[in-house]
Amino acid sequence: MSDLTSAGTAVGGAPIGGHGPGADTAATGGKERSASLWADARRQLVRDPVFVIAFLYVLVVGSMAAFPKLWTSQDPRDCTTDRSRIPPSWDHPFGFDTLGCDYYSHAIYGARPSMTIAIMATGAMVIVGGVLGMLAGYYGGWTDTIISRLMDIFFSLPFLLGAIVFLTVIKRQNIWTIAGVLFLLSWPTIARIMRGSVISSKDLDYVHAAKAVGATNGRLMFRHILPNAIAPMLVYATIVLGAFVTAEATLTFLGVGLQPPTQSWGIMISAHQVYFLEDPWLLLFPCGLLVGTVLSFILMGDALRDALDPKFR
Amino acid sequence: MGRYVIRRLLQFIPTVLGTMFLLHYITSLAIQFSGNPVRALFGDRTPPPALLEAVTERLGYADPCLDQRFNPCLGLFADRVTGVFFQFDFGINLRQREVTDLVADAIPYTLKLLVIAIVFEAVVGIAAGVWAGLRGGSFADNLVKISTVFVISVPIFVLGVVVREFVGVKFGNVLRDQTWIPEVLSNGVFSPGFKPDYPFASLVIPGMVLGAVSLATTARLTRTSIMENIRADYVRTARAKGLANKRVIGVHTLRNSLIPVITFLGVDIGSAMAGAVVTETIFNVPGIGRLVTLSARTGESSVVIGVVTMLVLVVLVANLLVDLLYAVLDPRIRYE
């Protein structure tokens, strides 16, 4: 995954910019409708086996990241080289890595940086991108022009290249800087989605009605427009969580992301790629965890979109 | 059409300058906070003062504004922009080689890789998408739908490493044991990395890996697009005109359905360039992507900045061309 926008398009199938779902959810109208839209969506999601499985998987990975002690009592830093590359056994389900560290506990502890980075970057992206997108869409005119040009500038940096440049220049590669860079390069996508949905919902009759009875701009934006515009953003944010997990691993793999001795899936993959033929499990376990996580986020986003978009009912 | 082109060009110029300023400002900030990067690069060794000074001077790092934190260094920026556009100057590396020379050496490999990737993803992606789209809900449709989700969720570096080891090493070793297999196949196509002896054959598999991710996107996009258009009224009109099915699908449906796909492929050139960084690193291709990775690993930020500036310009021009192409393909845009 080298480009976030392509992830969105791939899964959404809609043209870049998210006009599709935005326009539709907006068209459903008032707040009461949107309340029942969410209730309907929840009912449909609970019944969708794909969503439930993906959600459980994410829950498992999330608990690994939050409470690694729940999953393993081993210390991933307890290494002796004479145990180097011992294959999986009952006591050590993932075996040992080249340095003789328990690989299973390494994998458990490796979930944390990936998930932390993904969640922090997504959170910042949703807040900043969402607000800027809403301002651009709501006020239009100069505000829109400035924010849109700013978006164009960040869009013109291919995601991975931009991340490499920033991380090389900053020279400090830790969870915070990586999350910051991922956020910096991805907020325009959310802003563009938000802007599109705000533009399509701000001309609806009930918004005019609220304006007519003297609602303030802030109230109009947050009470009347936001609830309608939030669905496509939520769908994209879910998918992007997966994309960020990939991005962190890719940057680490290239050597500009997290550095050993930090534990992360990206480091596990990049350190053991040459042992693939003799001891394939050294590569397959972290790859499997990584792919499973990304896949789960994408499937969740997909199911969420189907549930929130009345067109797919 | 003319007004559309002009409007698009007017948007293009601030975007180019803005992007260059972004790259410039981030470099300046880094220098303002952590000092001259050239000195740091030499590590513990004391660089010859003459060299240090020459490189620093050449890269403009001697500018006094770089001592003031948060100063945007507009003068330096103006110098850089004129350097880029009038002298084609994208900076130098530590051995005082021009970045343009480094890129010139690397670009043939990257271009070949990109061509293979784009052709692969366009041909296979569109074919799969059309196949699935025409048979909505069938086995073919579900197969394409499910397999594309899987391809999308496999990071390109995981795919690259697995393909290199399985196809290049393991399967390649089997082939290399057989005497009747032509060398081009066993040592070229199925080699675990780039081989200078087979400058094209050994790029086929890396190119396919690079194209794989966007291949899935292309297929999905084509599929949805075809499914939307196949039920369109004008397709029904084409049937009512007594045209053969081949023509109804091949001319009236496809022409409309491929507009978003072609736009995507054009935009995808940018992400394919970024993806080339990963693919070239894995398959050891001496292209621009590996140049970026190697410079990034050693911390030679001047090279990274120079190369990325160049790539961004290429991407922006490509996007501009795609937009104009879009207007050519879809007459409704032209007359807006």
Added chain:
Amino acid sequence: MSTDVNVKLDALPGLDPNAMPLQVKDLHVEFRTRIGTARAVNGVSFDLRPGETRAILGESGCGKSVTAQAIMGILDSPPGFVTGGQILYRGVDLLKLPEAQRRKVRANRIAMIFQDALSALNPVFTVGFQLGELFRKHRGMSRAEGKARAVELLDLVRIPAAKQRVNDYPHQFSGGMRQRVMIAMALALDPEVLIADEPTTALDVTVQAQIMALLAELQRERNMSLLLITHDMGVVADVADRISVMYAGRVIEEAPVGDIYETPAHPYTKGLLESIPRLDLKGQELAAIKGLPPALTNIPKGCAFNPRCRYAQDVCRQDPPPPLYQVSPYRTAACHFWKEVKADV
């Protein structure tokens, strides 16, 4: 891409030049979807004489457009399937023809005009290309000849500056001009039967009249048979010779146009007429038919109209749907109580 040079339609097996241009007998069409089978057309029969205009009248969803698409052979299939009956063009059953021959009947012998010309014309090709295509693919003409003929056609439907406009795209035309292009496209190969599916619904009232007048004139000149599909009783009164009223996939009344307006013999037809606003009845409440047309997946037992009918008796609810009773030598109605309905003014 093959070119079908000079279609030899005389070679159609069983073609009888003296038979009627179009005859539909007991046509059945089903839509098989996940939520169930919708019986969109249930035994529709009618015929079309040379030079005649027959209107098929009904609300949306009554099966009139599906009938038209079945005649053209352009049903979306799946989910739509013709499950029974015959569609005869001069005695030849089109449903039994191999696809290659059936294709040649389209546009050459039976052509169609669609409701919304903006979506029915391909947005990415010029009007000239889309018109010329007919001559290139059906008559084997060159691109230049095709374009020349396209200009003639645009002239024929009175589009000003046809020579220049032939290079324009559909979205550059106004609604009325676009519908003229549609008509030109349908007339291109000089068909004997023209099916017009709601040709004026998407247009302004003034433009509607112009388009209908143009259609009528062209029809007269070429002695074409016109099958006019519409829900608009006003349009029908002016141009149609005979009318078939459809409800829930059946023809429920068939009559010469004057008879229908004077003495409707089916309560549904009567209801339709009463729901037209009339100046002479100004001030009175407008009568509307109660309720909604039935879902085609769930057509009521007995006469499909019985839940909305003020004449309905037990017989309408329990017996199979009423047959078409002969009301006069020229007209039929599918109502057990047609005498009462007809007498009740």
